[in-house]
Amino acid sequence: MKHDIPSPPRAVILLSGGLDSATCLALARQQGFECHALSVAYGQRHAAEIAAASRVAAALGAHEHRLARADLGQFGGSALTDPGIAIPEDREGDEIPVTYVPARNTVMLSMALAWAEALGAYDIFIGVNAVDYSGYPDCRPEFIAAFQAMARLATKAGINGRPLTIHAPLIGLSKAEIILQGTALGIDYGITVSCYQADAEGQACGHCDACRLRHDGFMAANIDDPTRYRTLP
């Protein structure tokens, strides 16, 4: 079977509505891709992120934006999906934080792979970051490389000899570097939501891990933080 490559080429962009994935979408657009943005509802508490994803997709010129459910919440094991586990206010040493969601990036990339194959897309973008999330096994470059190797065997595309690429353009950047890149691309980070416990209006708590990383990033980049915090970090 022949696979014609659409022009412009299509890419699937995993879009959470946070700062990193918004930057990823802007980078994919800059590279000339027709961007198909995918948000995965995996049972996370922070539903405000998904509302933010719709705003980000529209603001950054995604061709379309879809929401797909993948029911990880029922398995538990994470503060992001289990209301019985408190979201910590500080990093706890070298332990993997309780905000880690088992196999989340594997599941999200797999969903993106399914859509990519149906679309005839050979490029998937994910905004993982190995610097800020050094404790997360599925944010490491070796994980991304292994997923790509698997994905190239998993689909018809692999059989047809046109390899699929998993792009993780932020993987080696600091939060400040990400913010500087995105700002140069014209992103209004005020519409993104990173907070693990944002309210329905997208207001950030100001004291969880994600808020601190984000605010420190703006400080280090010497750029005004446009985030609406309930209490300042």
Added chain:
Amino acid sequence: MKHDIPSPPRAVILLSGGLDSATCLALARQQGFECHALSVAYGQRHAAEIAAASRVAAALGAHEHRLARADLGQFGGSALTDPGIAIPEDREGDEIPVTYVPARNTVMLSMALAWAEALGAYDIFIGVNAVDYSGYPDCRPEFIAAFQAMARLATKAGINGRPLTIHAPLIGLSKAEIILQGTALGIDYGITVSCYQADAEGQACGHCDACRLRHDGFMAANIDDPTRYRTLP
């Protein structure tokens, strides 16, 4: 962080309700695993399979059975999820059949991986078969090996040095060999549903690809086919 291994060891078994995955569950039980059966609702037409999965889980002594949704149907591209694509009655040469669902096994294994990590399980069973489904990229041994390599990097377990194993015990067997193994283990295949268009009572159509493969398997194994067909294959 230390991970204590539960005793008996736990395994996640992907259970569709069909003949292959039922055999897989029986094999995992025989190997001494506490079996956590997972059915993934990915938008398939054949909802009767999921009802069958509950019967199979109970009959074969699964410790528990869960249903998780992973919303692949909206992406289209398969006769199993798109009512606009007819289910073929015959194999069409060497083409990958329209019943192939993009990235289905990748998504189902990823969901199983998420549950395995939350459970402290290091073993996942999937009933893929490279003989009958030679056209499906994600039924090949090299795909399973690549998924396992990726999975070992994707989770805390990988970081902690205890490797995860993806078991595909049926991958090299013919349908008749699978049926002979399962029958020796005492499986009543009458409660399983393989048909792509079974009715609500689990009655099989008798003429789709899955029905033909199944019936031919019983014939080749010289075992009475207990399937309730609407019309005989």
